[in-house]
Amino acid sequence: MGRRLSICNSIDDCDLAILANESSRMTVADGRSFIEEGAPAHDFFVVTGGRVKLFTLLPDGRRQITGFAEGGDFLGLAASTSYAFGAEALGGATLCRFPHAGMQRLTERFPSLEHRLREEASRELALMQARMTLLGRKTARERVATFLMERCSHLERTDPSQPIELDLPMPRTDIADYLGLTIETVSRILSAFKKEKLISIRSITHITLLMPERISTIAEGME
Structure with a gap:
């Protein structure tokens, strides 16, 4: 690699x-x-x-x-x-x-x-x-979805519809700072994604994208 x-x-x-x-x-x-x-x-x-x-x-x-x-x-x-x-x-x-x-x-x-x-x-x-x-242009929900898709960019994916395991070593405060959001907003959106069964959260540093194609759609402002 x-x-x-x-x-x-x-x-x-x-x-x-x-x-x-x-x-x-x-x-x-x-x-x-x-x-x-x-x-x-x-x-x-x-x-x-x-x-x-x-x-x-x-x-x-x-x-x-x-x-x-x-x-x-x-x-x-x-x-x-x-x-x-x-x-x-x-x-x-x-x-x-x-x-x-x-x-x-x-x-x-x-x-x-x-x-x-x-x-x-x-x-x-x-x-x-x-x-x-x-x-400048994306909503908070779109920003968090964009961040998750950015983290996939280095992974080799043969089927874009399959779940994607993400290791996130950065703290939530850094994610919030990068996205121009509060940590409370980032946590709320991740919880909403989990409730919608778009992701699963095993720990604070490990997230699985269960529906990466839909998250990509959200990131692009199409939903």
């Missing part, structure tokens, strides 16, 4: 050692930051295991959750001179760190890699636009 989702799939197996020489592996403990908002953007990162919380700092010192990243996601690829967000491990995470200078050498050697990076930079910008729509 890691190879399929990462930049490695743009490089032949026999050349992976060259890629490894230009990168370094990192293990980040739960709650530890590894990207500081406003710091010089000398590197970008690929999440290879675990999950990451993304945030920006408000003028009064509070943090606004702007997203969650997991296996295969790129962080900081669209940055120019400084990082526009901070990043912190959720329950521990492993990453590959690529210095921009080293990546420049790799793209010169492997033209297909440059195309892959452009795709990921475009995806990063598209996610930012999607978040603006999430906060």
